[in-house]
Amino acid sequence: MVVGAGPAGSAAAAHLARAGVDVLLLEKSGFPREKVCGDGLTPRSVLQLVRLGIDIDTPGWMRNKGMRWVCGGHQVELDWPRLGTLPDFGLTRSRHDFDELLASHASASGARLRTHVKVTGPLTDRSGRVVGVAAVRGPEGEPVEYRAPLVVAADGASARTALGLGLVRDERRPVAAAARRYYRSEARTHDPYLELWADLRCPRTGHDLPGYGWVFPLGDGRVNVGLGALPQQRRRRPVDLRAALEHWLDRLPEEWGLREENADSPLRSAPLPMGLNRRPQYGRGLLLVGDSAGMVSPWSGEGIAQAMEAAEVAAETIALALARPAGPRREHALHQYPVEIQRRWARYFRLGDLAGDLVLSRFGFRPVLHPRVMASPRLLGVLARLLTHVSDEPAQDRVDALLHGILRLVPVPRR
Ligand SMILES: Cc1cc2nc3c(=O)[nH]c(=O)nc-3n(C[C@H](O)[C@H](O)[C@H](O)COP(=O)(O)OP(=O)(O)OC[C@H]3O[C@@H](n4cnc5c(N)ncnc54)[C@H](O)[C@@H]3O)c2cc1C
Incomplete structure (x- = not known):
C-alpha cells in the first residue's frame, strides 16, 4: 500500500x-x-x-538546455553536461x-x-x-x-x-521554505534556460536572502516565479518570502510582465524538508x-x-x-x-x-557566485554539477572524479 x-x-x-x-x-x-x-x-x-x-x-x-545564473550584474548560461548516464536536458x-x-x-x-x-x-x-x-x-x-x-x-x-x-x-536538519506564483509572460514562457537569481535581498533586514529566486518557463504562456530560502542563521528567523519576492520582482524588467495584473495564481508557500x-x-x-x-x-x-x-x-x-x-x-x-x-x-x-x-x-549564494567564479566556465561547471547532483557514477571525467573524491572525505552520518 x-x-x-x-x-x-x-x-x-x-x-x-x-x-x-x-x-x-x-x-x-x-x-x-x-x-x-x-x-x-x-x-x-x-x-x-x-x-x-x-x-x-x-x-x-x-524542455530546457540548462540554467542561467544571475548574480551581481553578471549572468551566465550553463548547459546541462553531456554525461553517459543522464539526459542532457531538463523539463x-x-x-x-x-x-x-x-x-x-x-x-x-x-x-x-x-x-x-x-x-x-x-x-x-x-x-x-x-x-x-x-x-x-x-x-x-x-x-x-x-x-x-x-x-x-x-x-x-x-x-x-x-x-x-x-x-x-x-531538528538538526534544516527545513527551508519556498513560495511560488504563476504569471502570464509571453516574453519569458519559451526561455530555453531555467533562470536563477542569487543576489536577492530581504527588504526588512537588508541582509542577502539565504537562498535564490527562479523564473521557470512553462511554454504555455506562463512562467513559474518563486524563491526558496533557508532560515536565516544570523537571526534564526524564517525569511519573509512575500516581501523578498515583491522586492525582487520590482527589479525585473517591465517587459517581462511579472506584475500584479499578469498574475495567474495567488502566492503560495510550503516547507522543504x-x-x-x-x-x-x-x-x-x-x-x-x-x-x-x-x-x-x-x-x-x-x-x-x-x-x-x-x-x-x-x-x-x-x-x-x-x-x-x-x-x-x-x-x-x-x-x-x-x-x-x-x-x-x-x-x-x-x-x-x-x-x-x-x-x-x-x-546567501553571493559569495559562492563571486565574480571570479562567474567568469570561470570551469569553476562554474563544477559548481553546477555539485549543486544539482548531475554527475556520472562511476566517474567518467575529471569533474566527476573530483566530486566523488570530495564526497568520499565526508564522514558517513548514522542511519
Ligand atoms: C515552492 C516550492 C518549489 C519547489 N520547486 C521544486 C522544483 O522546481 N523542482 C523540484 O524537484 N522540487 C521542487 N520542490 C520540492 C518538491 O515539490 C517536493 O520535494 C516533491 O513534491 C516531493 O514529492 P512527494 O511525492 O514526496 O510529496 P508531495 O509532492 O507533497 O506529495 C504528497 C502526496 O500525498 C498526499 N497526501 C498527503 N497527506 C495525505 C494523507 N494523509 N492521506 C492521503 N494522501 C495524502 C498529498 O495530497 C500529495 O498528493 C519545491 C517545493 C516547494 C514548496
Whole structure:
C-alpha cells in the first residue's frame, strides 16, 4: 500500500505494479490538483520519467538546455553536461498536470488508485508492526481501514503516516521554505534556460536572502516565479518570502510582465524538508519515501528527482522482499532500503547541510557566485554539477572524479 500520490507515491506504485505486486495507492485529493512547487525538472528527474516509461515527447513538456545564473550584474548560461548516464536536458511541467499524469501512469501500470481517501494514521499489530492504515473516505469522511503487508509513506512534508508511528523529524536538519506564483509572460514562457537569481535581498533586514529566486518557463504562456530560502542563521528567523519576492520582482524588467495584473495564481508557500531529516527510512513494515523522509536536497531545494529515485529503490526492495517468506529473511531484505538511500545521498546531503550552515544560511549564494567564479566556465561547471547532483557514477571525467573524491572525505552520518 502506498500513501500519497505525489511523485514519490505514484512512482513507487507504478514500479511496484510493473514488478507484478498488487498495490493500492491512496490519495487524499482528487486530480488534477495544485501542489506548490517550482515545476523544474533537472536531468535526474528526466531520467526517472524515462525509467518509468513516461512519454516526454508528447505536448505539455517544456524542455530546457540548462540554467542561467544571475548574480551581481553578471549572468551566465550553463548547459546541462553531456554525461553517459543522464539526459542532457531538463523539463518543466506544472504540478497540476504532472502529478495527474504520474498517478494515471501508476493506474495504467496496474496500481489501484483511490482518491479522496485521507489517511489518518497507521494501524499496528500488538508487536507495533504496521499492518495497514486508518483513513476517512469521500465527502462524508466515512471511516475506513486498509490492510497490507507493507506500507510506503509518500504523504509529503506533512508526514502524517510516519508521525503516527512516532517518527519525528531530526531538528538538526534544516527545513527551508519556498513560495511560488504563476504569471502570464509571453516574453519569458519559451526561455530555453531555467533562470536563477542569487543576489536577492530581504527588504526588512537588508541582509542577502539565504537562498535564490527562479523564473521557470512553462511554454504555455506562463512562467513559474518563486524563491526558496533557508532560515536565516544570523537571526534564526524564517525569511519573509512575500516581501523578498515583491522586492525582487520590482527589479525585473517591465517587459517581462511579472506584475500584479499578469498574475495567474495567488502566492503560495510550503516547507522543504531536507537532508534526510526523518529516520529510520524503513522499520516495522513502513518505508518512507520523498518529502516524508526529508529527501529534498539542501544544496538546491530540488526534491522531485529524489522522490522518484527513492520510489524506484523502495519498489525494487519491496518486490525482492515479498519474494521471501514473511519473517526475518524478508525483514533483512527490507532493511536494504535505508542502506541504499544512505549510499546514494547521505554524504552529499551532509556536505550540503554543512555548506548551508557555514555559508548559504549566513551570506546567501553571493559569495559562492563571486565574480571570479562567474567568469570561470570551469569553476562554474563544477559548481553546477555539485549543486544539482548531475554527475556520472562511476566517474567518467575529471569533474566527476573530483566530486566523488570530495564526497568520499565526508564522514558517513548514522542511519
Ligand atoms: C515552492 C516550492 C518549489 C519547489 N520547486 C521544486 C522544483 O522546481 N523542482 C523540484 O524537484 N522540487 C521542487 N520542490 C520540492 C518538491 O515539490 C517536493 O520535494 C516533491 O513534491 C516531493 O514529492 P512527494 O511525492 O514526496 O510529496 P508531495 O509532492 O507533497 O506529495 C504528497 C502526496 O500525498 C498526499 N497526501 C498527503 N497527506 C495525505 C494523507 N494523509 N492521506 C492521503 N494522501 C495524502 C498529498 O495530497 C500529495 O498528493 C519545491 C517545493 C516547494 C514548496
